[in-house]
Amino acid sequence: MSDERIPAVAVPTAExxxxxxxxxxxxxxxxxxxxxxxCWTQHAYEIEAVRADGTHRTGWVTSQDSVLVPWPLRxxxxxxxxxxxxxxxxxxxxxxxxxxxxxxxxxxxxxxxxTACAISPHEPHRSExxxxxxxxxxxxxxxxxxxxxxxxxxxxxxxxxYEIEINGRRVGDHTLAPGWTSYHHRLRYQTHDVTEHLRAxxxxxxxxxxxxxxxxxxxxxxxxxxxxxxxxxxxxxxxILHRDGTVTVIGTDTSxxxxxxxxxxxxxxxxxTYDARDELPGWSKPGFDDADWxxxxxxxxxxxxxxxPTGPPVRCTEEISPVQVTALDADRLLVDFGQNLVGRVCIxxxxxxxxxxxxxxxxxxQDGELCVxxxxxxxxxxxxxxxxxxxxxxxxxFTIHGFRYAEITGWCGGGDPGRDIVARVHHTDMARxxxxxxxxxxxxxxHENVVWSLRGNFVDLPTDCPQRDERLGWTGxxxxxxxxxxxxxxxxxxxxSWLRDVAVEQHADGTVPWYVPEIPGGEQWTPARPGAGWGDxxxxxxxxxxxxxxxxxxxxxxxxxxRRWVDLITELADESGLWNxxxxxxxxxxxxAPPEDPSAGRTDRHLIATAYYAWSLRHVAWTxxxxxxxxxxxxxxxLARRVQQAFADAxxxxxxxxTSDTQTAYAVALQFDLLPDAxxxxxxxxxxxxxxxxxxxxxxxxxxxxxxxxxxxxxTDHDETAYALLLQHECPSWLYALKHxxxxxxxxxxxxxxxxxxxxxxxxxxxxxxLGAVAQWLHTTVAGLNVSAPGYRDIVFRPRPGGGLTWAxxxxxxxxxxxxxxxxxxxxxxxxxxxVPTGATGRIEWPDGGVSTLPTGTTTTRRxxxxxxxx
Numbered sequence: 001m002s003d004e005r006i007p008a009v010a011v012p013t014a015e016x017x018x019x020x021x022x023x024x025x026x027x028x029x030x031x032x033x034x035x036x037x038x039c040w041t042q043h044a045y046e047i048e049a050v051r052a053d054g055t056h057r058t059g060w061v062t063s064q065d066s067v068l069v070p071w072p073l074r075x076x077x078x079x080x081x082x083x084x085x086x087x088x089x090x091x092x093x094x095x096x097x098x099x100x101x102x103x104x105x106x107x108x109x110x111x112x113x114x115t116a117c118a119i120s121p122h123e124p125h126r127s128e129x130x131x132x133x134x135x136x137x138x139x140x141x142x143x144x145x146x147x148x149x150x151x152x153x154x155x156x157x158x159x160x161x162y163e164i165e166i167n168g169r170r171v172g173d174h175t176l177a178p179g180w181t182s183y184h185h186r187l188r189y190q191t192h193d194v195t196e197h198l199r200a201x202x203x204x205x206x207x208x209x210x211x212x213x214x215x216x217x218x219x220x221x222x223x224x225x226x227x228x229x230x231x232x233x234x235x236x237x238x239x240i241l242h243r244d245g246t247v248t249v250i251g252t253d254t255s256x257x258x259x260x261x262x263x264x265x266x267x268x269x270x271x272x273t274y275d276a277r278d279e280l281p282g283w284s285k286p287g288f289d290d291a292d293w294x295x296x297x298x299x300x301x302x303x304x305x306x307x308x309p310t311g312p313p314v315r316c317t318e319e320i321s322p323v324q325v326t327a328l329d330a331d332r333l334l335v336d337f338g339q340n341l342v343g344r345v346c347i348x349x350x351x352x353x354x355x356x357x358x359x360x361x362x363x364x365x366q367d368g369e370l371c372v373x374x375x376x377x378x379x380x381x382x383x384x385x386x387x388x389x390x391x392x393x394x395x396x397x398f399t400i401h402g403f404r405y406a407e408i409t410g411w412c413g414g415g416d417p418g419r420d421i422v423a424r425v426h427h428t429d430m431a432r433x434x435x436x437x438x439x440x441x442x443x444x445x446x447h448e449n450v451v452w453s454l455r456g457n458f459v460d461l462p463t464d465c466p467q468r469d470e471r472l473g474w475t476g477x478x479x480x481x482x483x484x485x486x487x488x489x490x491x492x493x494x495x496x497s498w499l500r501d502v503a504v505e506q507h508a509d510g511t512v513p514w515y516v517p518e519i520p521g522g523e524q525w526t527p528a529r530p531g532a533g534w535g536d537x538x539x540x541x542x543x544x545x546x547x548x549x550x551x552x553x554x555x556x557x558x559x560x561x562x563r564r565w566v567d568l569i570t571e572l573a574d575e576s577g578l579w580n581x582x583x584x585x586x587x588x589x590x591x592x593a594p595p596e597d598p599s600a601g602r603t604d605r606h607l608i609a610t611a612y613y614a615w616s617l618r619h620v621a622w623t624x625x626x627x628x629x630x631x632x633x634x635x636x637x638x639l640a641r642r643v644q645q646a647f648a649d650a651x652x653x654x655x656x657x658x659t660s661d662t663q664t665a666y667a668v669a670l671q672f673d674l675l676p677d678a679x680x681x682x683x684x685x686x687x688x689x690x691x692x693x694x695x696x697x698x699x700x701x702x703x704x705x706x707x708x709x710x711x712x713x714x715x716t717d718h719d720e721t722a723y724a725l726l727l728q729h730e731c732p733s734w735l736y737a738l739k740h741x742x743x744x745x746x747x748x749x750x751x752x753x754x755x756x757x758x759x760x761x762x763x764x765x766x767x768x769x770x771l772g773a774v775a776q777w778l779h780t781t782v783a784g785l786n787v788s789a790p791g792y793r794d795i796v797f798r799p800r801p802g803g804g805l806t807w808a809x810x811x812x813x814x815x816x817x818x819x820x821x822x823x824x825x826x827x828x829x830x831x832x833x834x835x836v837p838t839g840a841t842g843r844i845e846w847p848d849g850g851v852s853t854l855p856t857g858t859t860t861t862r863r864x865x866x867x868x869x870x871x
Contacts, residue, residue: 007036007838009099012086015068016310016493016549018431022107022155022191024308027071029553032086032099033817034066036838038855042066043091048098049073050083060089066839067550067791067815078113079153079239081105107191108155108237111303116237116251118159118301121258122294123231136210136398138261139234139296142286143250147200148243155239157189157306159299160232161212161398165284166197166205174313175426176400179460180213181307182501182517183228189235189306190313198240205250206284207234210266210398213517217269220469221522222377233299235306257293259283263397269469270379271361272396276387277353311428311493314460316343318425325417328369333408337423340404340744340767342456342466345382346395348420351412353388358410361403363467363744363766366758370407374764377469386412400426402456402467402767404743427455428494431813434487436778438808442735443726443778449737450772453745454485457769461498464515465747465765472515473498476534476588477770480707482541484776485769486548487812495545496554502538503561510568512538512561529583530568532609533704538562539616543623550791550815555623562620566636569613577639577646579609587664587702591732591749595761601702603664607651608704614643615672647674656683663691664705667712685716697724699732699749707773714781714800722781723803726774734774745772783810784821784832791815795842797834797854799823801865816840820858830865833858 014020014028030047044060058072076082083101108114121137154171156164157178164171171192178188209232217223238250262278282288323338345359359382362370372380380401384394411417436447457463462478463471478485485491502516512535513528520526539562546555573579586608590601599605617640624632651659652675658665666688675681691700692713701709713722729735732749740752747768751759758764780786784799792814799808801823809822817837824831835858836842842854844861852861
């Protein structure tokens with residue numbers, strides 16, 4: 001029986017890995033969470049690593065740190081496995097038990113570890129028509145294995161997308177691997193334990209390849225193919241360790257063979273066509289007759305560009321059955337899954353050979369039919385041709401769609417469509433870390449919509465939309481949404497990878513592309529121009545992730561990128577510090593902007609640009625301070641103060657109003673701390689509240705202003721105005737979409753018009769997370785859960801009841817453990833239950849200004865509270 005007075009340490013973690021297998025860090029930082037009695041604090045820790053050469057311990061290290069503690073031992077070598085466990089003790093010197101061990105294994109850490117080549121099917125005429133549509137190939141090789149296998153690892157990546165089979169059995173459960181990175185600079189590889197796939201004697205390995213992001217059609221305006229090359233390729237290295245210590249390596253080389261399988265076409269935007277009559281039974285097993293298969297060529301790949309993942313892969317994370325299936329006519333079914341999602345439809349059918357089932361996808365209906373116009377040039381259609389041998393279950397392999405509805409033509413399920421049709425949800429398989437709930441069910445639905453939009457757009461990189469001919473990593477969208485994302489999911493590993501691509505694709509002068517990876521985007525987007533709110537992602541998002549995780553290493557990795565950005569804007573600004581020239585998107589999708597020009601909002605674009613310039617300067621100064629760069633801290637801090645003064649001089653009028661008398665102008669000025677004194681802040685807050693009330697508590701902000709307006713109202717003691725804004729149902733508002741059965745956040749406030757018709761604008765996505773950044777205000781203000789020191793080492797609970805809500809709650813799985821709050825109004829009392837994890841400190845800041853210091857653990861505190869206007 002355990003002694004509850006003695007601390008208990010959970011299984012540690014390494015870096016930001018959910019599964020530290022095949023990692024690229026030779027000295028991974030270690031974190032652990034401790035459960036201990038109230039008031040217990042860690043005084044020391046000990047780390048043990050069991051390696052092939054023995055057990056290594058640090059001895060007791062006097063420190064209170066438990067998050068991202070530097071690797072204390074000799075660095076790991078390529079392919080090295082070890083088990084790490086931790087124990088701790090407090091000031092009483094009583095040691096905890098050892099934690100359960102974490103198993104860590106590195107991948108291939110240096111280019112010299114790779115002996116495999118990149119191979120591609122021999123295509124003698126491909127160079128004559130590099131843009132021609134090409135059938136996704138299969139690759140295979142047979143090999144012999146001795147009976148004494150100790151372990152086997154497969155290291156694999158591709159130009160394009162891949163799936164691997166060994167002896168007829170699929171390897172892993174990753175989808176759309178290896179993902180989309182800046183391929184010329186960085187190509188991820190994955191590591192798989194394939195020990196159980198092998199058998200003594202004859203074996204075979206086979207690979208499916210497809211175009212994916214590497215060779216497939218990408219982007220809007222008809223898109224572009226072959227952006228990274230016109231040949232798909234596989235790099236695979238199977239290493240078999242025998243019990244006697246010898247190693248057999250089976251790598252991709254010219255001994256492999258190429259053939260054609262049942263996938264006729266596959267594209268991320270267009271969908272997949274699969275002819276089951278062309279299936280090749282046993283093609284990935286030994287003994288298959290491959291006499292008519294062709295040779296392969298070795299293609300160029302700089303092995304120094306191969307990198308291990310820092311975040312989890314894309315996987316199927318959920319299956320959703322239809323809520324309604326309607327026969328449109330004798331040959332068509334309309335399937336409603338009840339949720340706008342990202343993934344694929346899986347069908348079970350039974351019919352004659354050669355019969356074709358066609359699946360089309362859309363987010364919304366118009367006049368009872370799929371509304372595909374918002375998809376623009378994305379075809380989003382899958383086709384399955386039956387082999388005719390009894391029930392057949394199929395879903396596409398190398399495509400993905402954003403949809404709530406599917407139209408299935410040629411249905412021949414023969415059974416219950418509700419059972420034989422299922423939607424499989426796919427996204428980066430991040431751990432959920434944040435939750436919110438309150439007494440208003442519509443607000444709960446809004447929050448759930450935000451979560452679904454995050455899931456649908458975090459597919460290997462943070463995209464803007466998952467359905468139309470775009471699906472790009474827009475910098476501005478994630479810049480405004482990163483705090484919300486970092487609360488809801490552990491997205492640090494995924495976003496760290498994407499930010500590295502942002503840095504390598506940053507232009508020589510410091511310009512940050514509008515989206516990364518950067519592809520041609522037409523005259524408006526190519527070549528990229530410095531854009532406020534978008535380029536600032538390099539200064540702001542690393543800081544947001546640092547605040548959530550305590551990871552100063554991410555700040556260090558991205559520092560030069562951030563510095564180069566603000567140095568560029570310093571060159572572009574005038575002598576006073578105003579960024580008042582150049583092309584800007586302004587408050588993108590301001591509801592008052594004309595449909596043909598979403599950047600023509602009511603707020604001065606250069607007011608916004610200068611505000612962001614000052615805000616990024618301040619963040620670079622803060623970052624420099626964390627990193628110990630004192631000269632940079634002073635330099636950028638002084639620049640920030642100069643730009644702040646220039647902003648106030650140019651845009652703040654003597655009567656306290658701003659030159660742009662808009663919700664966005666006041667909200668940005670307040671939240672970016674650009675006003676000179678308390679009096680001007682109070683005046684700005686008062687005017688912001690007046691504007692919100694004058695607008696009938698409807699939203700009058702776009703991408704830039706929307707995340708700031710409710711927090712700015714709260715910061716200036718206008719909580720009830722903020723709640724009225726939140727709870728408005730008329731367009732434009734957050735809850736308006738719920739009147740139209742929205743299950744995700746829309747791109748436009750009126751993506752669907754009040755009469756139920758779809759907005760005729762070209763940009764009409766029903767799954768965009770940017771305007772859902774209000775969820776962070778739900779977390780921090782409605783529920784009242786705030787991070788006060790990086791990594792939630794210090795927590796401030798600051799509930800602000802209002803809007804008729806009787807209770808609200810939020811929880812977050814922080815680096816130190818679970819942080820939670822639930823408040824409830826009980827007659828004239830406000831009752832607050834809080835949870836503070838071991839290793840962190842916490843306090844409640846009450847609406848009346850009082851403060852309660854909290855112990856670790858769960859505490860219930862009650863305080864008189866006559867109403868939201870009492871403070």
